[in-house]
Amino acid sequence: MPHTAPTFLIVADGKLAVETAKTATSAIRYLPERVVAVLDASKAGRTCQDVLGFGGAIPVVGTIEEGFARGPQALLVGIAPTGGALPPAWRGWVLAAIDRGLEVWSGLHTYLSDDPELATRAKARGVRLFDFRKPPEHLPVANGRARLVEAHVCLTVGTDCSSGKMTAQVELVAGLQAKGLRTRFVPTGQTGILLAGWGISVDAVVADFIAGAAEQLVLEGAKDADVVLLEGQGSLIHPGYSGVTLGLLHGACPASLVLCHQSSRRLIGQYHGASAWVPIPPLAQMVRLYEDAVAPIRPAKVIGIALNTYDLAESAARDAVRRAEDETGLPATDPVRFDKASLVNAIASAVARRHGPPA
Amino acid sequence: MPHTAPTFLIVADGKLAVETAKTATSAIRYLPERVVAVLDASKAGRTCQDVLGFGGAIPVVGTIEEGFARGPQALLVGIAPTGGALPPAWRGWVLAAIDRGLEVWSGLHTYLSDDPELATRAKARGVRLFDFRKPPEHLPVANGRARLVEAHVCLTVGTDCSSGKMTAQVELVAGLQAKGLRTRFVPTGQTGILLAGWGISVDAVVADFIAGAAEQLVLEGAKDADVVLLEGQGSLIHPGYSGVTLGLLHGACPASLVLCHQSSRRLIGQYHGASAWVPIPPLAQMVRLYEDAVAPIRPAKVIGIALNTYDLAESAARDAVRRAEDETGLPATDPVRFDKASLVNAIASAVARRHGPPA
Numbered sequence: 001m002p003h004t005a006p007t008f009l010i011v012a013d014g015k016l017a018v019e020t021a022k023t024a025t026s027a028i029r030y031l032p033e034r035v036v037a038v039l040d041a042s043k044a045g046r047t048c049q050d051v052l053g054f055g056g057a058i059p060v061v062g063t064i065e066e067g068f069a070r071g072p073q074a075l076l077v078g079i080a081p082t083g084g085a086l087p088p089a090w091r092g093w094v095l096a097a098i099d100r101g102l103e104v105w106s107g108l109h110t111y112l113s114d115d116p117e118l119a120t121r122a123k124a125r126g127v128r129l130f131d132f133r134k135p136p137e138h139l140p141v142a143n144g145r146a147r148l149v150e151a152h153v154c155l156t157v158g159t160d161c162s163s164g165k166m167t168a169q170v171e172l173v174a175g176l177q178a179k180g181l182r183t184r185f186v187p188t189g190q191t192g193i194l195l196a197g198w199g200i201s202v203d204a205v206v207a208d209f210i211a212g213a214a215e216q217l218v219l220e221g222a223k224d225a226d227v228v229l230l231e232g233q234g235s236l237i238h239p240g241y242s243g244v245t246l247g248l249l250h251g252a253c254p255a256s257l258v259l260c261h262q263s264s265r266r267l268i269g270q271y272h273g274a275s276a277w278v279p280i281p282p283l284a285q286m287v288r289l290y291e292d293a294v295a296p297i298r299p300a301k302v303i304g305i306a307l308n309t310y311d312l313a314e315s316a317a318r319d320a321v322r323r324a325e326d327e328t329g330l331p332a333t334d335p336v337r338f339d340k341a342s343l344v345n346a347i348a349s350a351v352a353r354r355h356g357p358p359a
Numbered sequence: 360m361p362h363t364a365p366t367f368l369i370v371a372d373g374k375l376a377v378e379t380a381k382t383a384t385s386a387i388r389y390l391p392e393r394v395v396a397v398l399d400a401s402k403a404g405r406t407c408q409d410v411l412g413f414g415g416a417i418p419v420v421g422t423i424e425e426g427f428a429r430g431p432q433a434l435l436v437g438i439a440p441t442g443g444a445l446p447p448a449w450r451g452w453v454l455a456a457i458d459r460g461l462e463v464w465s466g467l468h469t470y471l472s473d474d475p476e477l478a479t480r481a482k483a484r485g486v487r488l489f490d491f492r493k494p495p496e497h498l499p500v501a502n503g504r505a506r507l508v509e510a511h512v513c514l515t516v517g518t519d520c521s522s523g524k525m526t527a528q529v530e531l532v533a534g535l536q537a538k539g540l541r542t543r544f545v546p547t548g549q550t551g552i553l554l555a556g557w558g559i560s561v562d563a564v565v566a567d568f569i570a571g572a573a574e575q576l577v578l579e580g581a582k583d584a585d586v587v588l589l590e591g592q593g594s595l596i597h598p599g600y601s602g603v604t605l606g607l608l609h610g611a612c613p614a615s616l617v618l619c620h621q622s623s624r625r626l627i628g629q630y631h632g633a634s635a636w637v638p639i640p641p642l643a644q645m646v647r648l649y650e651d652a653v654a655p656i657r658p659a660k661v662i663g664i665a666l667n668t669y670d671l672a673e674s675a676a677r678d679a680v681r682r683a684e685d686e687t688g689l690p691a692t693d694p695v696r697f698d699k700a701s702l703v704n705a706i707a708s709a710v711a712r713r714h715g716p717p718a
Contacts, residue, residue, distance in 0.1 A: 208562045
């Protein structure tokens with residue numbers, strides 16, 4: 001199983017914007033060095049920086065051939081078509097990529113690998129069609145095997161969805177590696193899979209196998225690693241997604257937790273605008289909820305708070321960090337915006353408590 | 360959507376036993392008046408009572424024609440074939456049933472309605488192939504709509520799987536109806552669906568839609584009902600299935616909970632024999648766990664304890680009931696074995712507290 005992604009030509013035709021191309025823009029934001037070009041004829045000739053405000057000099061091209069000329073290893077279908085079916089033009093691009101021997105990565109709900117024409121052509125050409133939302137077959141029912149791994153498993157948990165659970169883990173990898181700890185980010189959602197080149201979208205598996213998917217990810221991620229930074233999902237108090245959150249928590253059997261919170265948010269699901277109604281409790285109460293929920297399976301403590309303060313002015317953001325520390329007695333920071341050391345040190349200390357300091 | 364099941368001819372060829380034919384034997388145990396015959400050539404000529412120890416005079420027949428002669432409304436595939444594929448003999452029975460205009464009910468993982476030959480024949484004949492493990496398409500993401508229904512929703516929750524969560528609800532229906540409360544059992548698993556004639560196997564839906572399935576079941580079950588007795592699944596501390604449990608709890612937004620426990624069990628999953636390792640905490644602690652888990656979505660109390668004491672002598676069973684009452688301060692009983700009145704009254708009182716007594 002590869003643990004890095006290839007270089008991509010991204011298909012985002014007519015839709016290159018954060019709102020309409022989440023997969024494409026996540027790849028551009030987190031993996032700019034792996035994106036050779038983006039196909040969007042409506043914005044051809046500009047750069048990603050110019051269109052999106054990030055992504056630097058990555059060129060937006062108007063034809064698939066211009067994209068291929070940049071030498072990508074894979075085609076990434078970075079937007080979802082209206083309606084679900086693959087538009088004829090896209091089919092042509094995918095077939096052209098296969099014919100050139102490029103992998104094709106897709107986060108569509110309609111799996112490319114289930115399409116007879118595409119599957120046949122890919123097989124004949126010996127290239128992989130990777131539907132990264134598609135769960136693997138034959139997942140196990142979890143049974144605590146993840147608690148037995150040698151590696152220290154740290155899971156991010158959240159007050160809500162979209163609160164920075166993937167980002168926090170990605171931001172902490174380098175700091176832990178700098179301390180001599182072999183550290184692996186393990187993704188549980190499609191953007192994370194895109195970054196890491198492997199993983200399982202745990203929200204897409206059949207309900208009986210949520211924890212089994214988490215267990216399998218931990219067992220795989222823990223190989224040759226001292227620290228597994230596992231991406232959390234949802235929230236224990238999210239009215240729609242809490243089952244995914246608890247299944248992931250119990251299947252992963254983490255040794256430590258980092259609680260993620262967007263400081264300006266007051267209600268669960270508020271980012272969707274409509275029909276938010278569950279208040280987010282104080283952080284100290286969320287800490288207790290998570291610790292109580294995991295305790296019967298494998299006791300673990302929340303060891304730090306990762307705040308997402310992107311929509312706050314700097315002084316308000318620093319106030320939010322201080323308040324979180326006062327309220328919980330734990331180290332807190334916004335790991336994207338401020339110094340990450342307090343969270344890196346909290347995880348390293350948790351590892352050392354179990355194993356002694358790294359050699 | 361029908362809310363009762365048809366009369367069945369059950370296919371259990373060569374496997375009519377509690378261990379090897381869970382669907383078949385559940386139907387015989389809970390729905391004997393709807394089972395006209397069971398097909399098992401290896402036990403032909405005997406009665407279910409004789410073979411299973413329950414089921415009374417229901418005949419076991421040796422050929423499908425003998426079964427049809429008893430006048431069933433539906434064929435129920437009551438066992439799973441080894442390997443998963445439909446054996447040729449079974450295919451012949453299913454086709455014969457379709458040709459006679461009988462519905463065909465199946466709990467197989469391989470859906471009959473996805474089989475081109477069976478689907479085509481059923482369509483031509485105008486009969487329903489009902490794969491009752493198959494989740495409906497287009498489930499919503501839950502968002503608390505279930506908390507707004509007028510009916511009182513009581514959910515059974517458990518210390519473990521297989522602790523009596525379906526049985527308790529089925530046992531309480533008549534007592535509540537006798538008090539003038541329009542009471543509906545709402546199933547969330549395949550045996551329950553068989554009893555009620557409708558429902559969703561919530562453990563078979565995609566993880567993101569567990570709570571959405573529960574919400575949809577409550578909205579449907581609450582129509583023209585004063586009380587919804589919703590079947591729970593799993594346990595909040597089950598290492599493999601807790602995600603299903605929490606999703607169901609948050610999607611259903613119950614007004615009250617009944618905690619179910621098999622008195623002799625000490626470890627989660629002990630009934631499987633192998634690799635059980637999570638101790639079941641004291642009942643009072645389980646009560647707190649469930650009340651804390653549901654509180655942020657819709658506060659609800661555990662109002663009674665349903666024990667499963669099937670493997671205890673009567674005096675030990677009565678001791679277990681007394682201990683459960685002492686430990687939790689709540690009414691307790693084994694609703695299969697002893698007087699159900701304490702649980703019926705607990706639910707009726709909870710309904711009355713909100714709505715006043717029934718007219």
